[in-house]
Amino acid sequence: DTGVSQDPRHKITKRGQNVTFRCDPISEHNRLYWYRQTLGQGPEFLTYFQNEAQLEKSRLLSDRFSAERPKGSFSTLEIQRTEQGDSAMYLCASSHRDRASEAFFGQGTRLTVV
Amino acid sequence: AQSVTQLDSQVPVFEEAPVELRCNYSSSVSVYLFWYVQYPNQGLQLLLKYLSGSTLVKGINGFEAEFNKSQTSFHLRKPSVHISDTAEYFCAVCRPSQGNLIFGKGTKLSVKP
Numbered sequence: 001d002t003g004v005s006q007d008p009r010h011k012i013t014k015r016g017q018n019v020t021f022r023c024d025p026i027s028e029h030n031r032l033y034w035y036r037q038t039l040g041q042g043p044e045f046l047t048y049f050q051n052e053a054q055l056e057k058s059r060l061l062s063d064r065f066s067a068e069r070p071k072g073s074f075s076t077l078e079i080q081r082t083e084q085g086d087s088a089m090y091l092c093a094s095s096h097r098d099r100a101s102e103a104f105f106g107q108g109t110r111l112t113v114v
Numbered sequence: 115a116q117s118v119t120q121l122d123s124q125v126p127v128f129e130e131a132p133v134e135l136r137c138n139y140s141s142s143v144s145v146y147l148f149w150y151v152q153y154p155n156q157g158l159q160l161l162l163k164y165l166s167g168s169t170l171v172k173g174i175n176g177f178e179a180e181f182n183k184s185q186t187s188f189h190l191r192k193p194s195v196h197i198s199d200t201a202e203y204f205c206a207v208c209r210p211s212q213g214n215l216i217f218g219k220g221t222k223l224s225v226k227p
Contacts, residue, residue, distance in 0.1 A: 004157070031213050042118075042204050042217030043158070056214065091157055100213035101146050101165060105157035 004106035006092050012112045013082055020078045021109045025094030032075050033103065034067055035091040036060065043091055049075060050097065082113045116141040116207050120218035128226050129197055135190040135221045137205030145207040147188040148215065149179055152202045161203075164188065165210075175199070200225045 005024040013019050025032050030051050035043035046065070047057045051072040069075040079086055089110050093103040121136040139145065146165050150158040162173025169181040179190045188205060202222050206215040
């Protein structure tokens with residue numbers, strides 16, 4: 001068990017470009033969460049999946065953001081037409097359905113939009 | 115809706131001194147309570163959690179927290195801190211039926227020699 005893995009760890013992109021991040025949860029964890037953390041703030045919930053179903057989306061998840069978990073294993077978070085305000089750390093977490101209160105976090109992907 | 119307030123954004127303390135990081139929450143329903151630690155450029159690590167039962171919860175690295183329902187608080191304590199405890203600490207809540215966490219803004223603990 002290697003923990004929750006996120007790729008890439010760092011991403012610098014120009015405003016207007018699209019970016020995609022990947023999260024590999026702990027194996028057999030059927031819940032997967034995405035959070036966004038901006039400087040000086042705590043993480044803010046974006047969305048979560050149970051298996052392949054996206055069960056909840058925050059109002060923070062504008063129409064430029066889309067998340068998928070096609071086979072109930074890894075997940076991708078795509079941001080289209082990036083803006084400078086999208087610069088943040090994007091954190092992924094996973095948990096087992098029977099222990100939903102125990103979420104394990106990845107090391108995050110730091111996005112810088114220039 | 116739930117919310118979390120961490121009353122101190124920064125807490126400086128000398129090594130081997132005791133420390134308390136304060137957390138208050140607001141919720142109209144019962145919630146689970148958590149403390150996470152984040153080291154620079156890292157993800158979050160769970161320190162401890164309160165789900166039910168004893169209001170005094172012990173976690174990793176010598177930390178403990180006490181749930182106080184009447185004061186809607188969940189303060190984190192350690193009797194003697196080390197330099198290695200320097201990090202940012204986040205208090206969080208979630209509804210038992212859900213897993214998505216609501217975090218406070220964090221408290222930066224700085225331990226000085």
